[in-house]
Amino acid sequence: MSAPSLLLRSTRTVLPDGVRAAAVRVLGERIASVEAWDAPANGAEVVDAGDAVLMPGLVDTHVHANEPGRTEWEGFATATRAAAAGGVTTFVEMPLNSIPATTSVDGLRQKLDAAQGRCSVDVGFWGGVVPGNADDLRPLWEAGVFGFKCFLSPSGVDEFGNVGEADLRAAMPILADLGAPLLVHAEWPAVLDAVPPPSAHDDPRRYVTYLRSRPAEAETEAIRVMIALCREFGTRVHIVHLATEQALPLLRAARAEGLPITAESCPHYLHFAAERIPDGATEYKCAPPIRGERTRAALWEALLAGDVQMVASDHSPCPPAMKGMAAGDWFAAWGGITSLQLGLPVTWTEARARGAGPERLAEWMSAAPARLAGLDDRKGAIAPGRDADLVVWEPDAAFTVDAEVLQHRHPVTPYAGGVFCGVVRSTYVRGQRVYHDGRFADEPAGRTLLRDRG
Template identity: 50%
Template sequence: MAHAYISKRIVTPLGTQDGALLVEDGKIRAICRRSDVPSDAVVIDCGNDALLPGLVDTHVHINQPGRTEWEGFRTATRAAAAGGYTTLVDMPLNCLPETTTVAALAEKRRSAKGECFVDWAPWGGAVADNQSHILPLARAGVLGFKCFLIYPGCDGFTMIDQQQLEAALPPIAESGLPLLVHAELAGPIDAARKSLANADWRSYATYLASRPDEAELEAIQLMIRLCRQYSFRLHIVHLSTALAVTEIKAARDEGLPITVETCPHYLHFSAEKIADGTTLLKCAPPIRSEQNRLALWHALRDGIIDMIVTDHSPCPPEMKRQDTGRFDQAWGGIASLSLALSIIHTECSSRGFSLEDIARWMSSAPAALAGLSHKVGTLEAGREANFIIFDTDSEFLVTANRLHYRHSVSPYMGETLRGMVKQTYLRGESIYREGTFTSTPSGREVTL
């Protein structure tokens, strides 16, 4: 039996429409006028609440298997459902074993079975010595590959130097899958840290100086050159410096297949407002200046930054070292799966951006990166019936009970955000409704 979700604001690729979203057998059957709703359909009137496509997050550290004390499929996907996400793509590091071989991928799949409230898919890793595993991983179903040009913080997922990377690029190009790059080089960071030998590591200014813009800029310049040489799909993860925007635009104007993401924390926070010792805001690359933050918003407006993803990277609270407040000792990562949509909507409310912009940045563009546009990312006939009912007017205070991921710590705690996910639907079934979840996880691995 068809269900018709009536709304004044259905956010589609063709604009926001007044009408009905028709759902049948887990798929979107049509978006139609109210008068065209079949007489036998079950009608759900959403009033002025907006209907958006289920969000797609291509940068999530779920950490299972091996580090479920940090996060796991069950807790991460619960938080995702509460935040309006219906598809997550899991990063290949911080889990044990890291997803750098087909055998490790099989372990991840076993650990995810029956645990997921939303759909998920894996990225594979490109590390120092796994070049021979690239094509087998592609054939086994990873959606792309992630690499670090600098030490990633965990020993098991090794950084890749230029020689090793160039050995991996031909099979990556052959696979047709994207390479996601943590774009920082060690040279500028090592030089900066030498000059900070006697600095106060409780000071955010010290941490910011230790990871200068040049580390990102030089890494992006290197990757643009390699993209030109090897003709692979390049994706720059968590762009934090706006200094790279001009070169990225020039490379894309040249026709190079480059996409770029940034994250809510780079668009919401600024270095000038980060108090010393506030290690909950440590991430890498770091949150930079207010001027830089505004420039990232301009790059989104201009279409140079394609998407907003969370880089949800949780850890046990003690690893954030709030006891010492030392940025050099704290784990770098910010968790935001349950809040990201509300954070971005709050920022957009005063900037003239629309729900269509948000749907593009947080759903259709990440879906395209992952190669999943034929299934998810937009409200169109034939797509999976993954959607959310979003109250754009309600405000709420960020408290621990709204986080839903494993550890209830957040740098957003105590903030008032505008825009609330009321319900999340996965293949036409309600999985989250105003603070409560379905009792049986129905998420599954999504494939190309």
């Protein structure tokens, strides 16, 4: 489908230099110009968003779509519809939880085939670093992945083994030579293994029992190791889902030193706190775990100060039975939170309470993730020449989360019943409106993205 000529107006347009009244002219799939709010239509279809925020579409660089092989967990069709409904116009899909994992060019090809024609938004792909696949990294990069992901502790699936320091030493010089980022699940297994297992007197339904099993020191030690390797090899390192304040001084010092290391946190770490998680409520289970209110406050301070650079969903769904909510056993339940559709309102609700404006949201959830993936020449900002990926949302409108109407394949989320501000009205992908007030385009308009190609 060809995109029409559009002129979108808003009194609150989020531009690289701030928020102001402006009109965004779209020709075909790209932004042609940013003009005065009252610019003439000149034959374009006019969309007047009024006082709603007009912002670059979100770029979510941490999504598990789980297809092929575990499509019953999610799938590209449902994940990208949830993305569109949440104002996400591009996501980069993680290399694990699909079968096969994206650890070889063949695995990437199978994932591309699975996604073809099923995407409501644009989708790119990370490759994986696992034991023994160092020779696959350059071919994967040349085939179009945007970077690589590894686990330092067990991933939870057999197809994606965790790496040790020897594996990292084999992979990181290759990635440094390519200029590819390495995304790291940073929990050090030696620290996790040193935690005494729960005794017969420890109730596996109590959240504190699970929390003790994955201490903050595991994150801190893993990040310490990655900083040393980043210093040695010069590889771009990105710490995913940071969930402890203890590592913040290490990350701050590393960046002050000039090391190419960044970090993200996630909406669930920025909204929930351990003190408010009920025992047995395994819909909250993730790894690293949600820690206490002091950690939540410190992560917000770090995000506002720039010590944490971005927010990504870590959308990691599974069938309801795997969450084991009836039994409430934290150790038997799958770890992962379903949140792709809710990242914008959850983060915005917390941000506005701290005096942050929509321009900060655009930096954390659009511009910075686009830079991480090397998509910032096309995505992540409202500027001439960029893809016309846009979201219109009402910052003051509140809603209550009804899990049954979310677009994810399975309606299991710890956000159910929560009240948030920030209602997404319309989402545009390369100039095409793919979502508007609960309705979707008749045909999926998203594309699969490959680095340096389409």
